[in-house]
Amino acid sequence: MTLTLDTVFAALADPTRRAILSMLLEDDMAVTDVAAPFQISLAAISKHLTILADAGLISQEKRGRINWCKLEPDAMRNASVWMQGFGQFELIDLDAFERFLEAELDIDPTPD
Amino acid sequence: MTLTLDTVFAALADPTRRAILSMLLEDDMAVTDVAAPFQISLAAISKHLTILADAGLISQEKRGRINWCKLEPDAMRNASVWMQGFGQFELIDLDAFERFLEAELDIDPTPD
């Protein structure tokens, strides 16, 4: 399934969303607090958060009327592994990278 | 400038373009050969290649009527550094990551 890389990279392509992720590095935040530094509407931020959550990059947990947003750094790992396959072979787990390539290209790799 | 991360991540968000990059890992290729495995039109592939080139992920060099496409793995490095800041602090150059955060958030960091 290529869906994960699709949604993760698409989510990361927007500067507002990357800024939100950076903010969440520091601490979990309520939606309103996430929205505070931005000029755009709360509804727009809410949509951005949905996109980040769909990509698995954050999780949201509603406690009372507060919807807490929490960074989920693991979601970036697959994408990071994929990227590092380019130009930095010596640094990464080549097996993991090849499994990604196979899934992406849907080719039949050297069978055992 | 946040443009680099914008264009790189946006370019990587499309599975066709990721597949093209994977193909170019093996060798430089002509546009027609890049297009061969795909069902979509040559013109569509040509557009994808333009997007990849604009993001700096590939370069194109016209020799004769052949437009050779070459992987430029360095372009992914900034994005890779950015991503690795999330959850894998011990593995990366924290200085480089902080410079990226500053540029992204446009904040005034501890001045010297």
Place this chain on the structure above:
DNA sequence: GCCAAATTCAACCATCTGGTTGACCATCGC
């Protein structure tokens, strides 16, 4: 010189994206 090959260009189309506003729905404080 002419035809075919290798690409790009241009116009067009459907769909997605990021934004808006206003209505709506919980829930907290009192």
Place this chain on the structure above:
DNA sequence: GCGATGGTCAACCAGATGGTTGAATTTGGC
């Protein structure tokens, strides 16, 4: 209970995206 707070939903809009087809352009082979 009522008003304010926190957040999502729905409808809408402009512009980007990914695809198409057909014409145009450049170059290579004979």
